[in-house]
Amino acid sequence: MMNVDSLRRLRFYLWGMLLVAVLTIASVYALMGVMSKKAITASRTRLEPLGSVTPFDFATHTGDRISGSKLTGKIWVADFFFSSCQGVCPKMKASLRDVQKTFDNNPDVKLVSFSVDPKRDTVERLQQFAKKWSANPEQWYFVTGKQGEINDLANKGFMLGGSEVPGEILHSSKFVLVDQQGNIRGYYDGTDAESVRQLMADIRTLLDR
Known part of the structure; x- marks a missing residue:
């Protein structure tokens, strides 16, 4: 049988273990709360308006006209490309095709690809x-x-920056997310799968608002 001192030490040990367990659980819940708040804050920060797209009115590959005002009420993704590009453009277009597939049945989501080589990218060429x-x-x-x-x-309306180099065609590899009021809500790497997944998640967030 255990004597009184042994029982007292055992009792203190058990109470100590219980206290450690309670403090550990409390710390975990506190950390989860902080992380959740940070995640919510990051999401809100990511989708805060970053400026408004300047007015535009251009021809599309179907022969129609597209303008910022016609896109009012829609969530849309903009990018810049040229049809003969063999660098980042194929990857960007494959990413946009995935976005189209994801929101194929949603009339409130549009994609707008602006050619930076309009001399060669005629309506007929863009149709193909x-x-x-x-x-x-x-x-x-x-x-x-x-x-x-x-x-x-590209430079002023979407704030993508860039510069002109004689003999070269330059454009950003970013996708730009625009909300229903024409406000820019985010920039995404069109060649990065994780960034494109985030774009699609942010589109869903805007659709739910």
């Missing part, structure tokens, strides 16, 4: 390019217009 990427003409628009206006839209 759209077919190559299985673009739904009701959802995914390939756009062409005057070179100066396209450049201004």
Whole structure:
């Protein structure tokens, strides 16, 4: 049999273990709460308006016109490309095709791809390019217009920056998420799968608001 001192030590030991367990559980819940608040804050910060897209009006590959005002009330993704690009463009277009597939039955989600080589990317050429990427003409628009206006839209309207280099065609590899009021809500790497998944998650968030 255990003597009184042994029982007392055992009791203190058990109470000590219980206290450690309670403190550990409390710490875990507190940490989860902090992480949850940080996640919510990060989400809100990520989707805060970053500016408004400047007005534009260009021809699409279907021969129609597309403008910022016509996209009011829609959530849309913008990108810049040119049809003969063999660098980042194929990866970007494959990513946008995935976005189209994800929101294929949603009329409130649009994709707008602006050509930075309008001299060669005529309406007819963009029609063939759209077919190559299985673009739904009701959802995914390939756009062409005057070179100066396209450049201004990229640099000033979407704040993508960039510079002109003689003999070279440059454009950003970013996708730009625009909300129903024409506000920019985020920038995403069009060549990165994780970034594109985040884009689709943010589209869902805007749709639910």
